[in-house]
Amino acid sequence: MTAPSVKRVELDYTGSERLTMNMGPQHPSAHGVFRAVLTLEGETVVGVDSVIGYLHRCHEKLAETLTYAQYPSIASKTDYVAAMTSEFAYVRAAETIGKFEVPKRAQYLRVIVSELQRVASHLLWLGTWCMDMGGALGGGATIFLYCIRERELILDLFESLVGARLLYGFFQVGGVRYDVPDGWIASCRETVDLLDSRISEYEQMLEENPFFMARAQGVGVITRELAESVGISGPLLRGSGVNWDLRRSDPYSSYEDFDFKVPVETAGDCFARYRVRMVEFRESLKIVRQALDRLPEGPISSRPGLKSVGQTRVPKGETYVRVEGARGEVGCYLVADGSAKPYRMKWRGASFSNLAILPHIIPGHKVADIVAIMGSVDPVFGEVDR
Amino acid sequence: MMDILLPIVAPFIVLNVVVGLVTYVTLLERKFAARMQSRIGPYRVGPHGLLQPIADALKLMMKEDVVPTAADRPVYNLAPIVFLVPCMLIFATLPFAPGLGVADLNIGVLFFLAVSSMEIVGLFMAGWGSNNKYALLSAMRAVNQVISYDLPFVFSALIPVVLAGSLKMSDIAAAQAGGYGTGWFIFYPVIGQLGFIAFIVSTVAAENRAPFDILEAESELVAGFRVEYSGMKFALIQLGEYAHIIGASFLGALLFLGAWSGPGPEWVGPIWFLTKAMFIFLLVTWVRWSFVRIRVDQILALSWKALLPATLLLLLATAIIVVWRANGGA
């Protein structure tokens, strides 16, 4: 049982039938900085060589030079669209090795913030995917602007909680850094109700549109075996029929207290992944409501007031901790040596593994399908390149 | 004296009016699209953005004229002009009121349809001359699409011609006059409505408007055949595109919506004509800002497998009905 083989991409100009085209790092739908060298036969893609690394900032080496108190706000810059879940993995890894207790209130706050972040990230995904398929001057832009309008509501909530809209320093080893201000819970509930109604609108708008269905159905099919072998996770894995959600299978931070459904679709195409994410919208809002109802009182951190470098020591040990981010399994493999800085920190980015599926599924599709597939894979290049 | 002056002055006036109309139609589209997306649109340049198109035109005129080093210079430089000329020429045969037009040819509709298909040459020249793979891919798609959709466009435009019995545009408009608007061909039972829908769909596709705008698909081909153009050449291409859309809107208003017939005295006629043309334009714009685009093979399948047979059958049905009525059928 060997892994499915990759087509060798011929990058030389082989006669008059094949065209080598570069979808360069500067491209309106590259979702960041991504370069794909395409080999085309007419409109059909025959081979793709993906070149990444344009956003490489060597987080892993950087983490060896920063303490456990300094790094979490840098961690949010890996998956900058879903920054809260990015910080989560690193902080939990340090807590697991050091066996630091996280108070219940902090756990619930972490859940609320992660789920709101998931909704915000999926809103951006929906907007940019439709924009890629429909054009920045066209129907796609309409849905993009509606989704951005909704996302602003969530970012406003984060701004009043943390002080930042996009990249937060909310998590710290032992708990969270800020407590909810007055009136936040009420405005959070209002926002959640409003988002619920708007999401039904988008579903209706898109699923009753035969053009959208023609672009999304049957495109970019990922089989279950390929999915597991490459290591894709999150909505991509669940869209290919694998019932695997870390919040359910490997619960952390009180996720076992909440009642939510894990959507699974078997078709494996772009439409299946779209359906998975649309259901995840609703389930995340459900979790937020439950967490707001049952938010316990108590301290928000077991190690408050960490200011000096020496206080953040983590004993010797190693662990791999994973979190269900908006894009999949975000993990942190941490090797600690008893000092205030990690010895080795490996960041398992969900988008890095998700993007590795492209050379397997793109050949055979048309040029127009590349953007549809890339949009449904939803990479964020902060996570890919780190 | 008038015989010499009129053929010089009339086209001059028409061209200037068309260019002015085209620039302001871009503003109309931007405002309309903005309201659909819950925002305002151009607002600051002039009251409610009314001077925005002038600002855009000035900006484009002041830009540097960049020619890629390896581009095929004659082809590259001529392409915007070859693209623009047919798009302006179609306004020659449009009568804006009974007797008010540049050249009311007795093969008016044929001239319009033939000349409007000539833009594909300019389009392909632009794609080829740019020496850019994106432009080339877009030009290949364009040739494919425009040729496929010109056929249903012609057949659906022929339906009112058969109903009116003449290719002359003022005859078609006159055949729809009277009856307080019930004479308009769009209200002709079944055939009128289906013909109008087929006309709108094939117009949108033949003009490369979304959802059929694969050849300029910004998210795939980054502006397609226009990718290497900037400054005034880009302005000419934009002008040509919008002029074509407006021209096709005017044609649709004339063929199906009765041109200048409407309540009020005769001098209001051209205003009604303009209103109807703008209605068609806004319909096309509404579709543009609502739908994602479909893939090239799906577009071609739609044309050859669905639209072309449908328009052929409609034309056949129209012809049968007309002959039947002429022979004294009820």
Add this chain to the structure above:
Amino acid sequence: MTADQARALIAERFADAQVEGSAPIVATVPPDRWLAFAQFARQELGCGFFSFLTAVDWKDQGLEVVARVDNLDHNVSLFMKTRLGPGVSACASLTSVYSGANWMEREGFDMFGIRFEGHPDLRRILLSDDWEGYPLLKSYAVDTPHPPYR
């Protein structure tokens, strides 16, 4: 397949592997058994999900290659490790077993200089092709000057 059954199978087939823990199972194998162990994990233990593969630089003790695979149906996680030994920077490639190892091993080569034998396309993935040195090695200083990007 429970974690205990998996541990028993590993002990039976790979007597020279050190096994600890059950969630995840941490198995350290000698480098020459690396590929065989991966094939065993995929076929016998049913661990089809490839999570990641990376390396740790233990200075004088050499490099260690770490990989994690999961059995999603039975929720069994397996951590495979192998110590390459001081001065050694070659390892067998897992691309014939797991497709995801392709990019992960390219990153291992890029950052640590480990040559994965049997990899179809071993070249740098994150850094530019003309970069000198392997940044994540402990011998590579954080402030190493590098030529400006061309």
